[in-house]
Amino acid sequence: MTAVISNNSNISCSCSIEWLSAGGTINKSVKVKTCSLQIVRNEFRDLFMYVQSKEVNQKLLLKDVVIHKKFANEGKATIMFPLSKINLLINNAPPALLISFLKILFIKLCSAKSSPKASVREKLLSTKDRCVQEISPVNAKDVNRIKAVDSNSNLKRPNQSVDVDLEAKRHCSEANAPSITDEQKRVLHEVQKGCNVFFTGSAGTGKSYLLQSIINVLPPEMTVATASTGSAACLIGGVTLHSFAGIGDGEGSLAKCLQLAKRPNVQQNWRNCKHLIIDEISMIDSELFEKIEWVARQIRGNDKPFGGIQVIVCGDFLQLPPVKNSKKRFCFMSESWDKCNFTTFVLKQVHRQNDSQFISILNKMRLGEVNPELTKILQDTATQNIEGGGILATRLCCYTKEAKEINDSKLKSLPGNVKVFEATDSPEGVTKLLDDCMAVEKQIFLKEGAQVMLLKNINVSNGLVNGARGVVQKFVNGTPVVKFLSGISYNVKEEKWVTKTPQGMLLTRKQLPLKLAWAFSIHKSQGLTLDCVEICLNNTFEAGQAYVALSRAKNLKRLRVIGFHPKQVWANPDVLKFYKRISLYQNEFIPLGKKKLSLPVQSKLNPSKGSIIQRNILLKSRK
Numbered sequence: 241m242t243a244v245i246s247n248n249s250n251i252s253c254s255c256s257i258e259w260l261s262a263g264g265t266i267n268k269s270v271k272v273k274t275c276s277l278q279i280v281r282n283e284f285r286d287l288f289m290y291v292q293s294k295e296v297n298q299k300l301l302l303k304d305v306v307i308h309k310k311f312a313n314e315g316k317a318t319i320m321f322p323l324s325k326i327n328l329l330i331n332n333a334p335p336a337l338l339i340s341f342l343k344i345l346f347i348k349l350c351s352a353k354s355s356p357k358a359s360v361r362e363k364l365l366s367t368k369d370r371c372v373q374e375i376s377p378v379n380a381k382d383v384n385r386i387k388a389v390d391s392n393s394n395l396k397r398p399n400q401s402v403d404v405d406l407e408a409k410r411h412c413s414e415a416n417a418p419s420i421t422d423e424q425k426r427v428l429h430e431v432q433k434g435c436n437v438f439f440t441g442s443a444g445t446g447k448s449y450l451l452q453s454i455i456n457v458l459p460p461e462m463t464v465a466t467a468s469t470g471s472a473a474c475l476i477g478g479v480t481l482h483s484f485a486g487i488g489d490g491e492g493s494l495a496k497c498l499q500l501a502k503r504p505n506v507q508q509n510w511r512n513c514k515h516l517i518i519d520e521i522s523m524i525d526s527e528l529f530e531k532i533e534w535v536a537r538q539i540r541g542n543d544k545p546f547g548g549i550q551v552i553v554c555g556d557f558l559q560l561p562p563v564k565n566s567k568k569r570f571c572f573m574s575e576s577w578d579k580c581n582f583t584t585f586v587l588k589q590v591h592r593q594n595d596s597q598f599i600s601i602l603n604k605m606r607l608g609e610v611n612p613e614l615t616k617i618l619q620d621t622a623t624q625n626i627e628g629g630g631i632l633a634t635r636l637c638c639y640t641k642e643a644k645e646i647n648d649s650k651l652k653s654l655p656g657n658v659k660v661f662e663a664t665d666s667p668e669g670v671t672k673l674l675d676d677c678m679a680v681e682k683q684i685f686l687k688e689g690a691q692v693m694l695l696k697n698i699n700v701s702n703g704l705v706n707g708a709r710g711v712v713q714k715f716v717n718g719t720p721v722v723k724f725l726s727g728i729s730y731n732v733k734e735e736k737w738v739t740k741t742p743q744g745m746l747l748t749r750k751q752l753p754l755k756l757a758w759a760f761s762i763h764k765s766q767g768l769t770l771d772c773v774e775i776c777l778n779n780t781f782e783a784g785q786a787y788v789a790l791s792r793a794k795n796l797k798r799l800r801v802i803g804f805h806p807k808q809v810w811a812n813p814d815v816l817k818f819y820k821r822i823s824l825y826q827n828e829f830i831p832l833g834k835k836k837l838s839l840p841v842q843s844k845l846n847p848s849k850g851s852i853i854q855r856n857i858l859l860k861s862r863k
């Protein structure tokens with residue numbers, strides 16, 4: 241087993257420091273907006289924590305401390321120093337860094353228990369030079385000492401605090417958490433430098449997955465995670481860009497948008513925000529991007545792009561475009577985009593699919609390229625039996641209305657009574673807000689035999705993951721038992737979703753993590769990974785729509801494409817040009833800025849099949 245090696249012996253955060261009386265009441269309290277916490281040791285190997293800021297400078301002995309870490313993944317924790325009679329309330333710490341900082345603290349505290357100690361006499365007589373050093377990274381000695389510690393010795397703990405020894409043992413024995421790849425790490429590092437970053441890549445290259453890691457290293461109270469659509473926002477636990485920007489539907493004049501954004505709550509959100517994240521950027525049009533960027537500058541009284549906010553955007557412009565079709569359709573065509581001077585990355589490694597033939601087909605389709613071999617492979621899937629155990633394929637439709645009609649009529653045609661499951665939303669009156677940013681609906685209608693999709697990771701090793709497909713077998717104690725494709729039957733229980741408004745208010749919805757899954761619209765499926773899909777592309781009306789639909793599937797064996805024809809696939813020529821510019825610098829730090837790059841005639845994107853791409857672009861322009 242690998243020990244977790246954590247080097248995070250310091251962290252930057254906000255905090256409150258409380259000085260306590262002998263009776264435990266608070267004598268004095270100071271709030272610090274930015275401070276640094278550092279774990280150090282002296283020449284006798286005693287551990288201390290330095291708390292340093294403009295307002296305070298404290299060196300606290302790390303002995304018999306009590307740690308509360310329940311809210312560490314929200315960037316909060318409390319450390320009580322009984323010997324110094326001080327409580328340190330940490331907040332606004334980047335969650336991943338705080339968790340790592342606490343890990344090293346647990347390990348070092350536990351390891352210190354069994355390391356040799358100098359007596360008071362030895363300390364007084366010591367001729368050692370006085371020193372304070374940064375602690376060393378966790379090493380094999382620490383791990384061995386921790387294994388030797390008897391963790392039953394420390395049973396009396398205040399409510400909700402954690403047992404230092406048990407925590408240290410757990411961190412030493414657990415395998416390293418699943419991490420991000422090297423190409424994903426490069427993006428993360430660039431974000432940590434404070435640059436504006438745009439990262440792209442084909443479907444399933446882990447853009448949204450990486451966003452989660454990015455969110456975890458940024459201070460929560462200054463970071464806003466958004467996406468262009470509610471369902472995409474839901475996947476990263478964020479809100480829609482519209483709802484954060486507070487400019488209504490964004491269709492009004494600049495003056496109107498500014499007036500709306502000047503409402504007190506909205507204005508405060510813009511002022512608090514230091515890092516703005518936008519997923520599925522391809523669906524934000526140029527005009528909206530310009531408006532939001534301008535509003536940010538006005539509200540923040542700062543003429544830098546987005547009023548000085550760090551902007552991190554990701555998405556794939558070869559997937560679905562903005563709904564509004566104007567001359568400057570895509571946001572990369574806007575002046576604001578150029579002003580942001582994004583460092584651009586193209587992620588290459590596909591994670592959603594692992595079948596190289598399917599990945600290669602998808603990569604060609606993404607560029608609007610279709611050849612006879614690809615056509616035959618997709619047409620051959622039309623007769624494929626992909627169903628099993630009563631679970632039917634989910635049909636991806638070009639229009640939302642079509643998908644709704646299929647779900648309604650299929651449910652109606654099943655025998656038996658409909659059972660209605662009503663979500664509990666809190667606080668009251670937030671249903672509309674929750675509907676905008678949650679995939680799980682306020683009301684779910686089910687019957688025995690209903691085709692459903694799971695909307696939450698329940699047990700990853702059992703295949704009970706977000707997107708898993710199943711069928712309702714029966715109802716036990718009022719809740720459905722669903723049989724999933726993995727063969728597992730699970731009595732689905734109510735789950736809780738929590739989202740934070742840009743004002744910091746927590747909104748919760750309790751509901752069954754299920755959704756009817758006979759059919760979805762392709763637009764609603766953007767961003768998802770699906771188990772078993774049937775696709776009919778006869779009514780395709782957008783560039784990238786066929787590619788989005790097909791790239792939801794994990795492999796060719798669980799995919800059925802009905803009536804495939806090459807004319808259903810095309811790429812937008814403006815986007816291809818943009819990607820040609822980017823591809824010249826793949827995975828390089830490229831501040832594209834205002835400089836328009838001249839291109840060689842033959843793009844690196846597709847040197848050999850340029851003519852075929854061209855054909856499908858022309859098809860689109862004839863439409």
Ligand SMILES: Nc1ncnc2c1ncn2[C@@H]1O[C@H](COP(=O)(O)OP(=O)(O)OP(=O)(O)O)[C@@H](O)[C@H]1O
Nearest residue numbers: 419420421442443444445446447448449591592767
């Ligand atoms: N580094 C990684 N390690 C393990 N799994 C990963 C990694 N990156 C992504 N994945 C998995 O790959 C799948 C696709 O990832 P994700 O949805 O983030 O891709 P995406 O680029 O956002 O796709 P889309 O363009 O369709 O939105 C998910 O199941 C995700 O959990």
Ligand SMILES: [Mg+2]
Nearest residue numbers: 447448449767
């Ligand atoms: Mg995504």
